[in-house]
Amino acid sequence: MRSxxxxxxxxxxxxxxxxxxxxxxxxxxxxxxxxxxxxxxxVELGLVRPAxxxxxxxxxxxTTVELDGAAVCGIGAEINAGHVATIALDLxxxxxxxxxxxxxxxxxxxxxxxxxxxxxxxRTDADVAVAGAATVGLTVGVAGLLDRPREVLTLGPxxxxxxxxxxxxxxxRLAAAYPVAIENEGNLAALAEAVxxxxxxxxxxxxxxxxGVGGGIVADGRLLRGHQGYAxxxxxxxxxxxxxxxxxxxxxxxETVTGLRALLDAAxxxxxxxxxxxxxxxxxxxxxxxxxxxxxxxxxxALDRVAGWVGVGAAILANALNPGVIVLGGYFxxxxxxxxxxxxxHLLAGVPxxxxxxxxxxxxTLGFAAARRGGALAALDAxxxxxxxxxxxxxxxxxxxxx
Amino acid sequence: MRSxxxxxxxxxxxxxxxxxxxxxxxxxxxxxxxxxxxxxxxVELGLVRPAxxxxxxxxxxxTTVELDGAAVCGIGAEINAGHVATIALDLxxxxxxxxxxxxxxxxxxxxxxxxxxxxxxxRTDADVAVAGAATVGLTVGVAGLLDRPREVLTLGPxxxxxxxxxxxxxxxRLAAAYPVAIENEGNLAALAEAVxxxxxxxxxxxxxxxxGVGGGIVADGRLLRGHQGYAxxxxxxxxxxxxxxxxxxxxxxxETVTGLRALLDAAxxxxxxxxxxxxxxxxxxxxxxxxxxxxxxxxxxALDRVAGWVGVGAAILANALNPGVIVLGGYFxxxxxxxxxxxxxHLLAGVPxxxxxxxxxxxxTLGFAAARRGGALAALDAxxxxxxxxxxxxxxxxxxxxx
DNA sequence: CTCGTTTGTTGGCTCGACGCACAAAGTAGG
DNA sequence: CCTACTTTGTGCGTCGAGCCAACAAACGAG
Numbered sequence: 006m007r008s009x010x011x012x013x014x015x016x017x018x019x020x021x022x023x024x025x026x027x028x029x030x031x032x033x034x035x036x037x038x039x040x041x042x043x044x045x046x047x048v049e050l051g052l053v054r055p056a057x058x059x060x061x062x063x064x065x066x067x068t069t070v071e072l073d074g075a076a077v078c079g080i081g082a083e084i085n086a087g088h089v090a091t092i093a094l095d096l097x098x099x100x101x102x103x104x105x106x107x108x109x110x111x112x113x114x115x116x117x118x119x120x121x122x123x124x125x126x127x128r129t130d131a132d133v134a135v136a137g138a139a140t141v142g143l144t145v146g147v148a149g150l151l152d153r154p155r156e157v158l159t160l161g162p163x164x165x166x167x168x169x170x171x172x173x174x175x176x177x178r179l180a181a182a183y184p185v186a187i188e189n190e191g192n193l194a195a196l197a198e199a200v201x202x203x204x205x206x207x208x209x210x211x212x213x214x215x216x217g218v219g220g221g222i223v224a225d226g227r228l229l230r231g232h233q234g235y236a237x238x239x240x241x242x243x244x245x246x247x248x249x250x251x252x253x254x255x256x257x258x259x260e261t262v263t264g265l266r267a268l269l270d271a272a273x274x275x276x277x278x279x280x281x282x283x284x285x286x287x288x289x290x291x292x293x294x295x296x297x298x299x300x301x302x303x304x305x306x307a308l309d310r311v312a313g314w315v316g317v318g319a320a321i322l323a324n325a326l327n328p329g330v331i332v333l334g335g336y337f338x339x340x341x342x343x344x345x346x347x348x349x350x351h352l353l354a355g356v357p358x359x360x361x362x363x364x365x366x367x368x369x370t371l372g373f374a375a376a377r378r379g380g381a382l383a384a385l386d387a388x389x390x391x392x393x394x395x396x397x398x399x400x401x402x403x404x405x406x407x408x
Numbered sequence: 409m410r411s412x413x414x415x416x417x418x419x420x421x422x423x424x425x426x427x428x429x430x431x432x433x434x435x436x437x438x439x440x441x442x443x444x445x446x447x448x449x450x451v452e453l454g455l456v457r458p459a460x461x462x463x464x465x466x467x468x469x470x471t472t473v474e475l476d477g478a479a480v481c482g483i484g485a486e487i488n489a490g491h492v493a494t495i496a497l498d499l500x501x502x503x504x505x506x507x508x509x510x511x512x513x514x515x516x517x518x519x520x521x522x523x524x525x526x527x528x529x530x531r532t533d534a535d536v537a538v539a540g541a542a543t544v545g546l547t548v549g550v551a552g553l554l555d556r557p558r559e560v561l562t563l564g565p566x567x568x569x570x571x572x573x574x575x576x577x578x579x580x581r582l583a584a585a586y587p588v589a590i591e592n593e594g595n596l597a598a599l600a601e602a603v604x605x606x607x608x609x610x611x612x613x614x615x616x617x618x619x620g621v622g623g624g625i626v627a628d629g630r631l632l633r634g635h636q637g638y639a640x641x642x643x644x645x646x647x648x649x650x651x652x653x654x655x656x657x658x659x660x661x662x663e664t665v666t667g668l669r670a671l672l673d674a675a676x677x678x679x680x681x682x683x684x685x686x687x688x689x690x691x692x693x694x695x696x697x698x699x700x701x702x703x704x705x706x707x708x709x710a711l712d713r714v715a716g717w718v719g720v721g722a723a724i725l726a727n728a729l730n731p732g733v734i735v736l737g738g739y740f741x742x743x744x745x746x747x748x749x750x751x752x753x754h755l756l757a758g759v760p761x762x763x764x765x766x767x768x769x770x771x772x773t774l775g776f777a778a779a780r781r782g783g784a785l786a787a788l789d790a791x792x793x794x795x796x797x798x799x800x801x802x803x804x805x806x807x808x809x810x811x
Numbered sequence: 812c813t814c815g816t817t818t819g820t821t822g823g824c825t826c827g828a829c830g831c832a833c834a835a836a837g838t839a840g841g
Numbered sequence: 842c843c844t845a846c847t848t849t850g851t852g853c854g855t856c857g858a859g860c861c862a863a864c865a866a867a868c869g870a871g
Contacts, residue, residue, distance in 0.1 A: 036828080041850060064837065150760060222729075224639075231627070244724075255758070320646060322728060326632070442860080468819085
């Protein structure tokens with residue numbers, strides 16, 4: 006019906022960029038009149054605006070239209086071991102607001118963390134309102150096992166949380182007019198990396214390194230969540246039977262050999278400033294890179310060791326999933342140029358017919374903000390799924406502005 | 409538009425069984441008149457038929473309608489190391505025809521195998537025609553790495569094939585009026601296990617043991633194919649660095665410790681009849697089970713060893729994919745009762761919060777026919793996607809019958 | 812046997828899509 | 842500079858499809 010076609014046009018404008026009504030009609034198999042009507046309705050909704058002429062060809066030049074991001078925003082939030090953060094992205098993906106407060110979640114009460122998060126979301130929502138946009142949704146990323154149907158964080162080792170009903174708790178604190186969703190952090194990072202419309206980014210495997218290691222799988226452009234929502238928990242694949250004990254209580258988990266702690270423990274003595282938890286992550290990683298540049302053998306050996314283990318896991322997952330690209334996110338990206346060669350070597354050696362099935366290894370450019378960006382994008386999906394959903398709030402706003 | 413709603417109704421009848429028009433309308437959010445019109449059109453197409461009354465409640469009893477399988481069939485075919493086989497399933501999933509010829513593919517020329525396959529498909533198609541049904545499609549499963557966009561079998565170690573353009577070759581030999589698709593064998597087995605409509609079978613991981621080991625992933629009801637179509641190649645995950653050499657040339661692949669050969673090599677001496685390649689698989693497996701029942705320690709130890717390795721791989725994949733159910737197919741199912749306890753133990757130990765994220769382990773009931781069944785079901789998907797596609801052939805048939 | 816309940820169908824109505832024609836706005840070429 | 846051609850965007854008539862309401866049919870309950 007109607008919203009499906011509107012959705013089609015809106016996605017095409019997002020994925021392929023500004024174009025004329027005639028081009029849209031040709032690409033989507035519509036008549037020019039239908040395309041015109043759909044574009045007119047999207048303009049009416051404030052989601053699309055005219056954008057100059059498309060000169061060049063023969064005949065009458067078309068008046069191109071493009072996504073108008075300004076009308077609506079999605080908010081992404083993130084509850085992590087060391088901080089709570091939010092970001093607001095408009096429909097075109099531009100950053101409208103961003104907040105981040107350091108917070109030692111494992112030493113704070115659950116209530117306090119949720120209060121802080123709700124506070125930060127409210128502030129972000131206010132920023133969106135000031136910018137004249139409507140908030141269409143919030144998606145909160147949490148680091149841990151998230152039972153999706155129940156929206157309960159079953160187990161978050163790094164947060165030291167257990168059985169927290171994040172969804173209902175936050176909804177109660179916010180009383181928001183927009184839908185609130187909860188998602189695993191690695192899954193959101195994967196969503197942020199899988200850019201819609203790019204055929205090379207339809208099958209993406211994201212490996213996200215922090216103190217723990219997580220990740221996410223985007224297959225055929227869709228996030229793979231699994232039966233309860235636990236998919237992408239790569240950190241706890243057992244790869245080294247008889248290895249080191251993990252925070253989850255078991256032995257030989259992948260994150261015991263690839264997590265940030267594994268790298269720093271191998272690279273530095275306990276009294277080394279690298280191991281000082283008070284120091285910000287970024288500075289410690291910069292120091293690792295500095296030492297590696299200077300040729301410090303211990304640092305290089307630690308990086309090699311981590312790279313090898315990342316490669317082992319990447320090769321296993323590449324066999325199972327055949328991703329087009331493997332994105333290294335989080336701290337993996339910060340030291341990515343040091344890790345990449347060994348990882349690629351493992352992939353070549355660990356995948357049959359690698360010349361045909363090999364995945365490209367790429368470094369994320371989103372840094373530690375990937376998860377919250379993905380949350381905002383997930384919230385915006387509702388608009389792309391059914392553009393008419395923004396009609397109600399927008400009409401109310403217009404009526405309010407007119408009176 | 410129209411075909412989308414027809415598809416909705418048809419799927420509902422497949423997934424939920426026979427029901428009245430009023431029930432359909434209520435479940436699918438349609439008006440009773442719309443549901444009536446849609447059902448009438450499906451009856452016209454020969455895909456749905458009346459099926460008695462639904463007594464019991466108050467008020468007028470409804471006249472239930474159900475899937476009428478008889479009009480159309482999908483054909484699945486399979487090219488495997490030891491045989492070539494086909495099956496025809498009607499829309500309701502009933503077997504209409506089935507053929508299987510033993511064939512040592514690795515010792516035959518590629519042309520001969522393809523000729524035999526085409527011949528068998530033609531015979532199956534003829535059976536379908538005799539049964540009065542129309543063939544709507546063929547999907548061929550092959551054991552090996554299949555480059556899906558190009559429809560080329562890049563590498564099939566067990567067939568000893570390399571760079572065979574199965575799709576174009578078969579299409580040339582068949583000159584079929586229906587679409588011909590090529591798919592990996594493990595993927596088709598996964599499709600056969602993922603019964604649509606069952607919420608417990610929306611996220612399925614299939615592990616399929618033969619001489620090699622393959623499998624497939626169904627996530628959120630959709631087959632996961634990966635970027636080039638190589639997803640589900642579990643057999644070549646490297647799990648034992650420094651282990652045995654694999655047929656693919658590398659070392660320590662999962663199938664070197666879980667494949668049928670690994671079991672038989674460990675369970676019997678080279679001169680044991682168990683290791684005789686001339687003996688049919690089924691008999692050899694029956695013998696394994698017999699010895700295990702008698703308490704033969706060597707057999708039991710071999711099964712334990714295999715079960716342990718299957719468990720290792722299953723735990724890794726369960727972490728990555730969070731399937732609701734792990735289905736053991738192929739030879740794994742034949743000795744499944746012996747393998748299951750150890751696999752479940754590994755899953756419990758290898759997945760964080762297993763009480764929440766643990767997957768059930770189930771044995772396939774489809775035996776070695778899973779892949780071809782999946783192929784037939786995949787072909788039938790075209791009808792469920794757009795029921796109007798059967799209109800053209802059927803109208804031609806009706807016209808022919810009337811004259 | 813009558814009433815209430817549920818089902819399936821029919822007819823009037825509205826809305827959205829498609830095809831076509833036409834005006835607008837540029838390029839190519841003499 | 843002017844004409845012919847090409848392409849774009851829009852307006853209008855027609856048609857088909859779905860929704861609402863009403864109605865006949867078929868059964869259980871009392």
